[in-house]
Amino acid sequence: MKTKFLIRLNVLLAALVSFLLGCKTQQVNQSDVVADADTTSVEEPTPERMICLYGIPPEVYQRLHAEDSTKVE
Amino acid sequence: MNLRLRIALELERWRRQNLKTLHPLQQLFWESTLRCNVHCQHCGSDCVSSVTQPDMPAEDFLKVLDEQVTPHVNPHRLMIVISGGEPLMRTDLETIGKALYDRGYPWGMVTNGLALTPERFRALRQAGLRSMSISLDGLEQDHNWMRQHPRAFEGATRAIELAAAEKNFTWDVVTCVHQATVDHLDQIQAYLWSLGCRDWRLATIAPMGRAATNPALLLQPNQFKQLLDFIVAQRQAGRHVSYTCDGFLDHYEGQVRDHLYQCTAGITTASILIDGSISACTSIRGKYYQGNIYKDNFWDIWENGFKPYRDRRWMRQIEPCNSCSLFRFCEGNGMHLRREDGSLMLCHLASIK
Numbered sequence: 438m439k440t441k442f443l444i445r446l447n448v449l450l451a452a453l454v455s456f457l458l459g460c461k462t463q464q465v466n467q468s469d470v471v472a473d474a475d476t477t478s479v480e481e482p483t484p485e486r487m488i489c490l491y492g493i494p495p496e497v498y499q500r501l502h503a504e505d506s507t508k509v510e
Numbered sequence: 511m512n513l514r515l516r517i518a519l520e521l522e523r524w525r526r527q528n529l530k531t532l533h534p535l536q537q538l539f540w541e542s543t544l545r546c547n548v549h550c551q552h553c554g555s556d557c558v559s560s561v562t563q564p565d566m567p568a569e570d571f572l573k574v575l576d577e578q579v580t581p582h583v584n585p586h587r588l589m590i591v592i593s594g595g596e597p598l599m600r601t602d603l604e605t606i607g608k609a610l611y612d613r614g615y616p617w618g619m620v621t622n623g624l625a626l627t628p629e630r631f632r633a634l635r636q637a638g639l640r641s642m643s644i645s646l647d648g649l650e651q652d653h654n655w656m657r658q659h660p661r662a663f664e665g666a667t668r669a670i671e672l673a674a675a676e677k678n679f680t681w682d683v684v685t686c687v688h689q690a691t692v693d694h695l696d697q698i699q700a701y702l703w704s705l706g707c708r709d710w711r712l713a714t715i716a717p718m719g720r721a722a723t724n725p726a727l728l729l730q731p732n733q734f735k736q737l738l739d740f741i742v743a744q745r746q747a748g749r750h751v752s753y754t755c756d757g758f759l760d761h762y763e764g765q766v767r768d769h770l771y772q773c774t775a776g777i778t779t780a781s782i783l784i785d786g787s788i789s790a791c792t793s794i795r796g797k798y799y800q801g802n803i804y805k806d807n808f809w810d811i812w813e814n815g816f817k818p819y820r821d822r823r824w825m826r827q828i829e830p831c832n833s834c835s836l837f838r839f840c841e842g843n844g845m846h847l848r849r850e851d852g853s854l855m856l857c858h859l860a861s862i863k
Contacts, residue, residue, distance in 0.1 A: 440532065443528045443531060443532055444532065446525075446528060447525050447528050447529060447532070450521050450522070450524055450525040450528075451525060453518075453521050454518045454521050454522050454525070454770065457514050457515075457517060457518040457521070458515075458518055458764045458770070
């Protein structure tokens with residue numbers, strides 16, 4: 438019960454932070470959510486997979502897939 | 511620091527405290543080798559072309575995953591990052607990647623790109639490679655100097671071109687900025703964008719490993735601010751350029767990254783090092799190891815260990831944190847910047863102020 442409460446609280450806090458910072462995409466890291474089951478295939482990685490330190494935040498992943506990354510300015 | 515940022519930092523602090531309680535394992539680094547095909551001036555792992563520490567057998571790492579990690583996580587939500595040294599030095603990388611993919615784990619790697627041929631890239635993609643960070647530390651002369659290899663720039667460029675041409679692939683370029691390159695960031699940006707890069711992370715070099723004995727690699731405070739101002743300007747121009755997760759940045763918070771500062775070491779990030787040591791990120795060595803997979807249960811360690819990472823009040827006893835009013839947001843900077851005696855190698859806040 439406490440775990441679920443903390444998870445939901447964190448989702449709310451992350452959304453508030455994103456709102457305050459004026460982020461276009463939510464900073465919600467959905468990996469905070471302990472999923473009972475995730476039927477998402479590895480073929481379709483979800484934005485919440487993040488490589489820390491050398492990695493790529495979820496927002497970057499979302500943005501990459503919102504535009505053609507091979508397009509050259 | 512304005513009121514809006516202050517409130518955001520307080521909320522983020524609250525979120526981070528909750529995250530410490532939850533500590534969901536989201537990233538697992540595997541230091542697969544210390545062998546490397548270059549000899550970077552700034553290598554934090556002090557990697558060399560041949561080493562006395564052999565590569566960890568893949569089956570040892572997979573055994574830990576199967577017996578001690580998988581029963582407790584949803585594999586789809588745990589990213590495994592293969593690092594080194596240079597992961598491409600392992601001829602079994604594709605086999606390992608496929609094994610991770612078959613187990614439902616998304617995986618990625620960090621590479622200098624030198625050994626990444628189109629054929630190898632294709633094979634890695636077929637083995638389930640989901641993401642890649644490519645290191646490029648400057649234009650040709652600077653990068654080759656940094657990597658101490660005459661074809662390093664050529665290799666990194668080829669890797670970037672391969673990644674840029676690939677669909678449904680997450681990748682970025684990471685650049686370690688030092689005194690010789692901080693004035694060339696515009697040129698580097700133009701070059702990367704010409705290759706199709708649209709995500710660029712800039713890092714500064716910490717005084718560890720080989721960089722500890724080369725002060726020219728470390729930015730002066732005015733140069734550090736120059737770097738941050740460059741990133742702010744790039745983001746205002748609509749380019750996705752970021753500073754790495756290193757360091758609390760005071761009024762630059764919210765302007766140079768997509769998220770507020772957070773050191774996730776030991777909170778959502780763990781690593782298994784070449785000799786089996788259990789750590790948080792691969793840059794954290796020595797005293798801060800939490801155990802070893804060859805004698806401890808990784809999951810027990812993850813659940814019940816990592817105390818110095820999850821409760822950082824001990825840093826309050828040590829300068830400069832003992833007198834810092836922003837410790838509540840910074841929490842002593844990144845764990846990788848702590849020496850064995852607990853002292854701090856680098857305070858980003860001091861550089862900014």
